Amino acid sequence: MRYTTLGKTGLKVSFLGFGGIPIQRVSREEAAATVRRCLEQGICFIDSARAYTDSEEKIGGALKGLPRDSYVLATKTMARTGGDMARDIDASLKSFGVEHIDLYQCHNVRYDEDEAALFAPGGGLDALLDAQKAGKIGHIGLTGHQVSRLVRLMKTGQFATIQVPYNFNELKPEEELLPLAIKENFGVIAMKPLGGGALPQDLALRFFLDKSVDVIIPGMEEPAMVDQNLRSLIEGSPLSEDEKAEINRIKQQLGQSYCRRCDYCQPCPQNIDISTVFLAHAYYERYGMKDWGKKRYGSLKVKADSCIQCGQCTGRCPYSLPIPELMKKVAAEMG
Ligand code: SF4
Numbered sequence: 001m002r003y004t005t006l007g008k009t010g011l012k013v014s015f016l017g018f019g020g021i022p023i024q025r026v027s028r029e030e031a032a033a034t035v036r037r038c039l040e041q042g043i044c045f046i047d048s049a050r051a052y053t054d055s056e057e058k059i060g061g062a063l064k065g066l067p068r069d070s071y072v073l074a075t076k077t078m079a080r081t082g083g084d085m086a087r088d089i090d091a092s093l094k095s096f097g098v099e100h101i102d103l104y105q106c107h108n109v110r111y112d113e114d115e116a117a118l119f120a121p122g123g124g125l126d127a128l129l130d131a132q133k134a135g136k137i138g139h140i141g142l143t144g145h146q147v148s149r150l151v152r153l154m155k156t157g158q159f160a161t162i163q164v165p166y167n168f169n170e171l172k173p174e175e176e177l178l179p180l181a182i183k184e185n186f187g188v189i190a191m192k193p194l195g196g197g198a199l200p201q202d203l204a205l206r207f208f209l210d211k212s213v214d215v216i217i218p219g220m221e222e223p224a225m226v227d228q229n230l231r232s233l234i235e236g237s238p239l240s241e242d243e244k245a246e247i248n249r250i251k252q253q254l255g256q257s258y259c260r261r262c263d264y265c266q267p268c269p270q271n272i273d274i275s276t277v278f279l280a281h282a283y284y285e286r287y288g289m290k291d292w293g294k295k296r297y298g299s300l301k302v303k304a305d306s307c308i309q310c311g312q313c314t315g316r317c318p319y320s321l322p323i324p325e326l327m328k329k330v331a332a333e334m335g
């Protein structure tokens with residue numbers, strides 16, 4: 001396992017980290033087994049979010065009784081005001097069952113209003129600084145999907161780390177963000193390294209073998225995924241010319257309008273599992289696995305035809321996917 005220093009935080013982290021979105025979908029026992037497998041294999045960077053429902057609690061259950069210095073704990077919140085931020089930091093500490101969180105990040109900073117509330121006197125950043133002084137958190141980080149906004153915010157000097165979607169199909173961070181991060185010694189956390197499951201696992205991870213990021217955090221929900229990811233990074237080699245040609249072919253086929261399974265679009269008033277609907281459809285339409293896609297779709301309790309076109313999900317999708325329209329398309333094609 002390769003270890004890196006997470007920029008100016010000075011934290012020592014494993015190059016492969018644990019992304020905490022998918023454990024929402026599995027039991028506490030399965031989640032604990034996955035987190036424990038990570039730690040046994042030397043994966044020590046663990047990332048979650050207040051918004052990932054019970055992810056922090058499930059991780060906390062897995063970490064119970066382990067020495068606090070055997071892992072680096074990161075989480076994030078969409079709280080923006082001082083009061084909400086202070087409440088969320090305390091809620092995260094309680095959910096994890098710890099007294100200190102190494103990295104607390106402002107999650108998915110997306111709108112001008114987010115920035116205004118965070119930077120206001122007594123706002124979210126002041127609450128983070130207070131929590132830092134009180135020893136509740138170690139460092140303050142930033143996450144988001146709009147690269148130009150992130151670059152601007154990195155220049156404020158308030159953040160030690162940057163977490164951004166980066167993979168072979170999302171290369172925008174390479175233009176300005178990554179050079180700035182290197183120059184200013186930011187810790188760089190690559191999220192969505194597998195494009196939310198849309199990219200082929202082995203090629204997608206090996207893409208990072210010659211990239212200058214500190215930690216990549218694919219979501220993992222079962223121990224076998226941990227082993228598979230480790231194999232790619234430890235036994236694999238950087239992409240060959242033939243494999244680079246193959247990823248170019250995949251990029252052309254995939255484009256940018258696809259679901260990354262972040263689940264930010266939830267909750268849906270009709271209880272549609274939006275990301276799983278899109279995953280099943282992707283297998284049906286795109287990956288040449290029509291039968292498997294149909295079967296997966298058929299097993300869903302609520303299907304795309306239950307969409308009432310309310311549009312509540314649309315503004316929440318960081319990739320601006322036209323979810324109600326896509327629901328119509330899936331319903332028409334998959335019944
Ligand atoms: S538009 Fe459809 S998928 Fe989106 S929240 Fe409303 S019912 Fe759910």
Ligand code: SF4
Nearest residue numbers: 259260262263265317
């Ligand atoms: S539709 Fe958008 S918000 Fe919902 S899971 Fe997919 S990428 Fe995320």
